[in-house]
Amino acid sequence: MSVQIAGVKRGPAARLRALGGGWLQNLCLLLLVLFVLVSVFAPWLAPQDPTYGDLGSGLVGPSAEHWLGTDQGGHDTFSALIEGSRTSLVGPLAVVLFSTVTGIAVGLFTAWRGGWADTVIGRLLDVVFAFPALLVAILAVAIFGKGMTAPVIAMSLAYMPYTARLVRGLALQEQARPYIAAYRVQGHSGVFVAVRRLLPNIGPTVLAQSTVNFGYALLDLAALSFLGLGVQPPTPDWGAMINQSQAAVLQGQPLSSTVPAVAVVLVVVAFNVVGENFGDRLAGRDS
Template sequence: MSLRTPPPAATPATRAGAAAAPPGGMLRATSARIRRLGGGPLHASCMLLLSLFLLLSLFGPWLAPYDPTFGSLGDTLVGPGAQHWLGTDQGGHDTFSALIVGTRSSLAGPLAVVLFSTAAGIAVGLFTAWRGGWIDTLLGRVLDILFAFPALLLAILAVALFGKGMTAPVIAMAIAYMPYTARVVRGLAVQEMARPYIAAYRVQGHSAVFVAVRALLPNIAPTLLAQSTVNFGYALLDLAALSFLGLGVQPPTPDWGAMINQGQTAVLQGQPLSAIVPAVAVVLVVVAFNVVGETLGDRLAGRDS
C-alpha cells in the first residue's frame, strides 16, 4: 500500500492566493473528501462487519445470555446446542457469551493504542516538519531507533517491569506505533508547507499551532485515517498475542486472546469451538481493518480498489 499525500482541499487561500479559509470551510471540504473514499462490495462488507463488532463492544454485556465469568462444572465442554449456541469451555463458561462480552476488552486496547500513538505521532511529525534543521534530524534518528523494536517485544518488557494487565502494554505499544504515524505526518506536512495557502497563513501572522490545526491537519486527515485503520489491525493482533501468552487481560475478564489460550485443552478433548471462535473473530477484525485501510490508501493514491 502506498500512502501518498492527497491533493490539498480547495480553500479560499489557494483560489485567491492570500485570503484565509472561512471558519469550518476546510473542515467541511475534508469531510466531503472522506465521504468519497468509499469502496466496493468488499469494503462495504468489512465496514458492516466492523460496525457489528462495535455494537457488540458497546452492548455485549446486555446481549450475552449468560454471565461469561460464571462457570458450571456440570456444563464442562458441552457441545453446541439450544442452551449453549457455541458450546462451553473446560471451565463451563458459555463460549458465545464470552465472545461477545470479550469484544469490548479486545477492541478497547487497540483503540487506546491507536489514539495515543496517533496523537503523539501528529505532534512529533508536525513539530519536526515545522522546525526542520537539526531538530528534524535528531528526532528522525530517535524514530529510527524506535522502529528497531517490535511492538510486542516492548509490551512484554513493559509487563516484566510493571506487571500483567493492559495499562503498561498499551502505553508501550503506543510508543512503538508512534513512529509510523509521525513519519507519515512529517512527510505530508513537508509537502503541504510548500504550498501557497500555507504561505498565505504565515504572511497574515497566524501562529504555527493555528496553521497546523486549521490548514495542515484537515488536508492530511484522510491519509491519517487510512494509516490508523492499518495500525488498529496490527495492534489488535499484538494485544491478542499478549493475552494468549497470559500477560494481557487477566481472568475472569473475557478476552479473545485469553479465550484462545484457555481453549487449547478443549481442542485436545474434541471441543475446539472455544478456541476456534475467538481466533476467527481476531482474524476477521484484523482482515477487515486492513481491507478498509488498503481501500482508503488506494483511493487517496488515485487508484481504484
C-alpha cells in the same frame, strides 16, 4: 478584506467523500460496525455470565442453553465471545488514539521546525521503530506486571513512529503549496497554520494509516493475552480464550478456541481492507 485561499477548498470533507468503496469494503465496514455494536451492548447481549463456570457442564457441544458450547471450565463460549469483544477492541482503540495524537504532534513539530530538532527526533524515532511493538509490550509486562495498562502504553509508544513519519512527510509536501505561504504572508502563527489549515488536509490519510494500525494493535494484544501476559482471568478476552481452550481442541470441542480466533482474524482483515482501501483512494488508485 478577506483573501480567498485556493488550497483551502481541498478540505477533509471533499476528500472523505471519495472514500466510498466497492462491495468488499462495504462488507468490512458493516462487519466492523457489527463488532462495535456488540462490544458496546455486550452486557445486555450476553445470555449468561461469562465468568461463571460449571465444571459439570465443561466441554459440552452447542445446545439451546449454550449456543457455541462451553470450554473445559464450563464457561459459556458465546457469552465469553461477546464480553471478550470489549477488552479485545478497547485495548487497540487506546493504542491507536494515543499513538495517533502523539504521532501527529511529533510529526507536525519536526516538519515545521526542521533543522536539528528534525534530525534528533528523527533518530529517536528510528530507535523506537527498530523494536517490534509486541516485544516492547512484553518488556513492559516484565517491568510493571501483567494486565492491560502497561502493554497499552508501551505499544502506543511503539506505534507512534508510524504516524509521526507519515505526518512529517505529508506536512513537508503541504508546506510547499501556495496556500501555506499565503497564510504565512497574512501573519498567521505557525501553530494556527499547522493545526487549523494543514492538519485537516492530511487528516484523511492519517485516518487511513490509523485504521491499519488498529488491526495490527488488536493482533498484538491478542497475542499478548494468548501468552498469558495481557488480560487476566476471569475477564473474557479473545486471546485469553484461545489460550485457555487449547485442551478443548484435543478433546473434540474446538469451538471455544476456534470461534475467538476467527473473530480476531475477521476484525484484523476488515480493518486492513478498510485502511488499505482508504489509502488507495486517497492516492488516486482504484481498488
